[in-house]
Amino acid sequence: MSVSEQVAVRRLRQRLGLGPRPGEPDAAFAPTLDALLGAAPDTAPTPAFPEVADPATNDSAAKNNSATKNDTAAKKAARQQRAEQARQLTVWWLDRMATTTAPFPERLTWFWHGHFATSVQKVRSAALMAGQNATQRRLGGGDFRALAAAMIVDPAMLIWLDGRGSSVGKPNENLAREYMELFTLGVGHYSEDDVRQAARALTGWTVNADGTATFRPPRHDPGPETVLGDTAPFDAPGLADLLTGRPESAAFLAGRVWARFVSDTPPDPATLDGLVAAYGPQRNVTALVRAAVSAPAFTDPASVLVREPVLWLVGALRALGLPASRVPAAALRSGIRGLGQEPFAPPSVGGWPAGTPWLTTAAALERLRLAEALAAAGDLSPVADQPQAQRVDAAAALLGVTWTGRTAAALRPLAARPPQLVAAALASPENTVSA
Template identity: 55%
Template sequence: MTELDEHAAVRRLIDRFGFGAKPGALAKAQDAGFATTLDAVLAPGTDPGAQATPVPELGPEPEKPSKKQPDPQAKKRAKQELKKQSAAITEWWLDRMAATDAPLVERMTWFWHGHFATSNQKVRSARLMLAQNETFRRLGRGDFGALAHAMIVDPALLVWLDGQKNKVGAANENLGREFMELFSLGIGNYSETDVREASRALTGWLVDRDAGKARLVPRRHDTKDKTVLGHTGNLDASSFVDILVAHPASPRFIAGRLWARLVSATPPPPDVLNRLVAAYGPGHDITALLRAIASEPAFKDSATTLVKQPVEWLVGLLRGLGLRPSQLPEKTKLRVLAGLRGMGQIPFLPPSVGGWPSAASWLTTAAGLARVQTARLLTEASKVPDGTDADAAARLLGVDKWSDRTRAALAKVSGKDLVAVAAASPEYVVSG
């Protein structure tokens, strides 16, 4: 193992526990050192960036036309309003990620969005998606049990995984299965009988879209005894989550998922995983787990590289350039979002309940072209000086050093063009 030097380790911490540094912030963190920076990252204080990007006021849910008396114009208006509200929350979240001075908060919100992957393509409610996003932000660094309890009755997730269709006598297995397989335990840690019984425990929930809340309808809930993972009783949503969170597979699963997003696609070896689980502890403490992850030697291993997801890449570039989407000219903003779509990732629209892919999936030719085009749009909108050279670009983007090949390519351009090329380089696209 080749360990990163202190400056490179701090840069990696800023990248992976956030989205990269704002101008001037990386040098200050490197002067403070890894341990001090880790403490600051894990215990964020006031966040002027968040205060500057308040949650948007969306207004009421778009009114759906009656099925008995369909009104084409009303349907069109509802569709347009949903599109407008969805665009508003997407722009807002990208703004918040770019502006935040407590980047771990947004990084963990982003992580949980990919973990409990819920798409507005089916939910069709910006208000419900925004409420779920706020739940991730509020609970995403504390007790995983509290987050899991909130998510099992989260209105957006209930719509996404057909929880509303789950009623006594006609159980729908989607929510129960995915909650065990993808959200808490992992494959191989439950049986098909557990899925059927869990689905009975989760019967009875409906979503009130106008109120933005889920409610239990007693007559739709199965009150008979169920047995899930060896636990028998009149189980409901809350007791189901208690069983999952207490299961020995759950801490290992959560630790492994965070490791894959923050350290390496290669799973941690048994001794490392045991240390992470010990840090997570009986309190299911996500922040303690994050500290343990950053404290592992592998976190500073130069070989543990990660390909940035498109949103991570875009937000990092926005932060480095001191930009926010809402401050861009409308035409530029729309083209940037189109570029993000071309890379294959838009917030609030994961492709499936399994979330987005990782690693080399983002390194397609089409994604590379979209990155180049988007980088040029952003650098043109920035205040990058005309004389910016390769070394200045490295400082701006938080790159430790350029390969000979990249440096040769950068030697052919300068200023904003150079920074755009640098932002599409392997050294920036891959978090080293």
């Protein structure tokens, strides 16, 4: 395999495949693209969580100081239970990404989690977040229209963007606005009147106590509505079909895929046209990703992406043969929060940033601290079992990177101490970016 082919393979397995596991040399990935993109999601079950309800306030009992204290304690216990469920859900997904033999569906699910960014902090239900995660995994590689239609009435999304209480005469515009701006069309491709009309089309949905979403016709505005020049009695599926069928939607989604898998630099017009053509009238997401990583820019040496903290963490877990559930809980929780990217808790509906915001001095220190905890818990034999003089190269092979002379020189004094060597390698510049 030539050097250029090795670079392409490493990029593919890092950007589409979450990083190598022990014993997976470059040569094992020769049929990379077909093998990666053709992988079906594994069938591991989605975790089930019981719904946690806050205790109802009893006004008459609240007059009694003891009853008030008990009510406060019960609410605190409910908050703690929800937080523990969210932690368990996060560890479950990290475990799944770290151990799966079908990494592309998980990588794509992570992409969709950032695209349709929804936070458990407002949804307050690990069960609903797990359900949304399963939907994104099930539909994420196929027709974007199907995924977008599912997300517009997803129970967690309806809570997150205030769609569950929207009714005829009182439409809430939040879901309609974000759905057009952040999920399907992008900035500048709709008007405020389009938002108002789309909000009417989305009325009538509620979220039941059991976590299911239900359409209630009496609460729905029958229309007709005029959205982007089309007039019809729109409902949620009809609106999703209209928006995902717009040419602006194809270009918008192509740009999002490009930025997360290929380059921070937008594609040139000809390349963008090729991406849109591959996406096609079937709105085929996997075909779009295939076109993006087949473009010449993907193998351009300048195509360097900063690895998002979760992708960096998952790559480290895979390299060390280490499920997240075997990392000390306090160290894992502290590391995730310190790095600023906690699954199921994006900072806003816009999701997490990309690129240089992850390259702060504080982030580098957090990566090193977490890397030390990972190295202490993981399998270091691919490095430790090598002669001391070969361990720096073994660490590069373990992570699927190539050291610069400067990094190799910095790592050599640590060769006698494999845990410190591996921790430093994990936190190195070469492993922080996808080059």
